Amino acid sequence: MASIIRQDLSTKDWTIFSVNRAARPRDYKEIKSSKAMKRYEPGCPFCPGNEKETPEELLSINGGKDWSVRVVKNKFPAVEPKEAFGEGHFDNRHVEGPYFSIDGVGEHEVIIESPEHDDNLVKMDISHVEKIMRAYRERFIDISNDPENQLVIIFKNHGRRAGTSLDHPHSQLVATPFVPGYIRNRMFEAQRYYDDFGRCVHCDIIDYETKSKERVIYENDRFIAIAPYASVVPYNIVIYPKKHQSCFTEISPKDLLGLAEVLQTVLNKLYGLLNDPDYNYIIDSSPMDQSGNRYYHWHMEILPRLSTRAGFEIGSEMKLKYVDIEGPMWGRCLAG
Amino acid sequence: MASIIRQDLSTKDWTIFSVNRAARPRDYKEIKSSKAMKRYEPGCPFCPGNEKETPEELLSINGGKDWSVRVVKNKFPAVEPKEAFGEGHFDNRHVEGPYFSIDGVGEHEVIIESPEHDDNLVKMDISHVEKIMRAYRERFIDISNDPENQLVIIFKNHGRRAGTSLDHPHSQLVATPFVPGYIRNRMFEAQRYYDDFGRCVHCDIIDYETKSKERVIYENDRFIAIAPYASVVPYNIVIYPKKHQSCFTEISPKDLLGLAEVLQTVLNKLYGLLNDPDYNYIIDSSPMDQSGNRYYHWHMEILPRLSTRAGFEIGSEMKLKYVDIEGPMWGRCLAG
Numbered sequence: 001m002a003s004i005i006r007q008d009l010s011t012k013d014w015t016i017f018s019v020n021r022a023a024r025p026r027d028y029k030e031i032k033s034s035k036a037m038k039r040y041e042p043g044c045p046f047c048p049g050n051e052k053e054t055p056e057e058l059l060s061i062n063g064g065k066d067w068s069v070r071v072v073k074n075k076f077p078a079v080e081p082k083e084a085f086g087e088g089h090f091d092n093r094h095v096e097g098p099y100f101s102i103d104g105v106g107e108h109e110v111i112i113e114s115p116e117h118d119d120n121l122v123k124m125d126i127s128h129v130e131k132i133m134r135a136y137r138e139r140f141i142d143i144s145n146d147p148e149n150q151l152v153i154i155f156k157n158h159g160r161r162a163g164t165s166l167d168h169p170h171s172q173l174v175a176t177p178f179v180p181g182y183i184r185n186r187m188f189e190a191q192r193y194y195d196d197f198g199r200c201v202h203c204d205i206i207d208y209e210t211k212s213k214e215r216v217i218y219e220n221d222r223f224i225a226i227a228p229y230a231s232v233v234p235y236n237i238v239i240y241p242k243k244h245q246s247c248f249t250e251i252s253p254k255d256l257l258g259l260a261e262v263l264q265t266v267l268n269k270l271y272g273l274l275n276d277p278d279y280n281y282i283i284d285s286s287p288m289d290q291s292g293n294r295y296y297h298w299h300m301e302i303l304p305r306l307s308t309r310a311g312f313e314i315g316s317e318m319k320l321k322y323v324d325i326e327g328p329m330w331g332r333c334l335a336g
Numbered sequence: 337m338a339s340i341i342r343q344d345l346s347t348k349d350w351t352i353f354s355v356n357r358a359a360r361p362r363d364y365k366e367i368k369s370s371k372a373m374k375r376y377e378p379g380c381p382f383c384p385g386n387e388k389e390t391p392e393e394l395l396s397i398n399g400g401k402d403w404s405v406r407v408v409k410n411k412f413p414a415v416e417p418k419e420a421f422g423e424g425h426f427d428n429r430h431v432e433g434p435y436f437s438i439d440g441v442g443e444h445e446v447i448i449e450s451p452e453h454d455d456n457l458v459k460m461d462i463s464h465v466e467k468i469m470r471a472y473r474e475r476f477i478d479i480s481n482d483p484e485n486q487l488v489i490i491f492k493n494h495g496r497r498a499g500t501s502l503d504h505p506h507s508q509l510v511a512t513p514f515v516p517g518y519i520r521n522r523m524f525e526a527q528r529y530y531d532d533f534g535r536c537v538h539c540d541i542i543d544y545e546t547k548s549k550e551r552v553i554y555e556n557d558r559f560i561a562i563a564p565y566a567s568v569v570p571y572n573i574v575i576y577p578k579k580h581q582s583c584f585t586e587i588s589p590k591d592l593l594g595l596a597e598v599l600q601t602v603l604n605k606l607y608g609l610l611n612d613p614d615y616n617y618i619i620d621s622s623p624m625d626q627s628g629n630r631y632y633h634w635h636m637e638i639l640p641r642l643s644t645r646a647g648f649e650i651g652s653e654m655k656l657k658y659v660d661i662e663g664p665m666w667g668r669c670l671a672g
Contacts, residue, residue, distance in 0.1 A: 185521060208433050
């Protein structure tokens, strides 16, 4: 039984139901500090020597035994390629009473960021972080070539409060056969802004923040990190390419070092300020059927996990913040 | 300094920035089982005898010293009535560069559900649960009479993983001066369904589930509890009034016992099955300027907090579930 994706009739939101992921391992029983981690953990499927425990390898940087970054299929995938649905697979839409569902067709990969079990993006050589960005780019482009994949998301869950189930540093790539309403709405709002002003809304944000300087956390010649005006969590950071690019597929190989440098720098600021906080980051990119557009601008969103979403945020999707007005303040305390 | 609400230029989402809530108390340092709680806690601001520690009392059921349910203003409000913004308050929209913000005008109340510190909705007399529902109704109607309040949300955070900061059983009411895009989208989808089929989408769900029986968890003559087809978390439950009502203001006093009975029954099932899980519930109702409509149907959404939202769910607003296809199964394991 593969997974299945269902649509809520009233909200148009989608849910992925995955049988596989119920069985995935968790390598701790309680919160464990990364300081207590060993460089090598014999039982860890991502540590060197255990390469046979991971499914099909899709990419290996440096290659062979001395790999520095590996990409493999997720052993407990949320979605799977259409072959998993058998020969009869043709149309993946189903009707059940008044409801719709679609087969959970897609891709779910793991980017193993380092051979070292206790490694951390903040302490790697910058050339190693660049290799991780290269793996992101290569896998993203490869996956987006299959027309079945409509949305590709790359994300990282760092720490237990961020939803990590394995401590060994890794990120994930998921491709889905539909675009969720949440993303459609973002695209629609960006289109509406473009219709009104003739410009990409994110380009306008970058221009304004570059001039005002108040919320710029760090920048180099190709990328800029901003504490957003209406940040959704405390210490929320967004990294933009300075040049307009709608989709992560448009990043060029020579941009990767700049992205690595901005990412590592801002994570280091968070690390120092908040003592290695749990966080998620996500590459938020145009859906494949809208790549190359003028109105949307891909970005990397960093979300420290310092507080718990409660009933109000869930019921309204408004974000409640329990700290001082942060925009300018956070920009300042993270700057320099 | 009162709070302020900001709009994200690209997503149209709103964030409330609250200075006040940073100072609110937390009555534990670590996860504490409700089993270890005392019936009376001298330092708790919601326990009898400490009534002077809470701000203005808005409602007291039974009244005086022997109150059974009290509603008070939140001491650490996320939003505040317009008087808090001073005499100059007239237009609450502001422009800052390319951005918008609005003052955090609104109401934030606490419904203290019982004088007993260790009380729990699952073990109260049903007549007491009815009194809590009565407090919800009276406060909701009162607040919705002020045209400044555009959306009213009542919610409960049970347990630390659900975001509780005080153990004494309580729920909250928040009224905001705008309707978030998330709710506007729900209303729009309901309108679109009504345009297509001439019926309320939720009425159609209730009809279908009543006939198929597969996902009905419990019902009485006035209310029905369903395990939704595309549930957003494991053991997600939705309680609907069987008669079409668009807004919680439309509930009649004689409905309250029926609502109390369905709510207590399904919480009891969760309690038994999952050993007093943390959960949120939310009353999801039409915005005030759309009350009395034909296309939306208020409901109470119960969301157990068993898993952590990680990067993928955050990035896509898709819900990932790590358990067996639940709809039917959960309906069955919760039924009877």
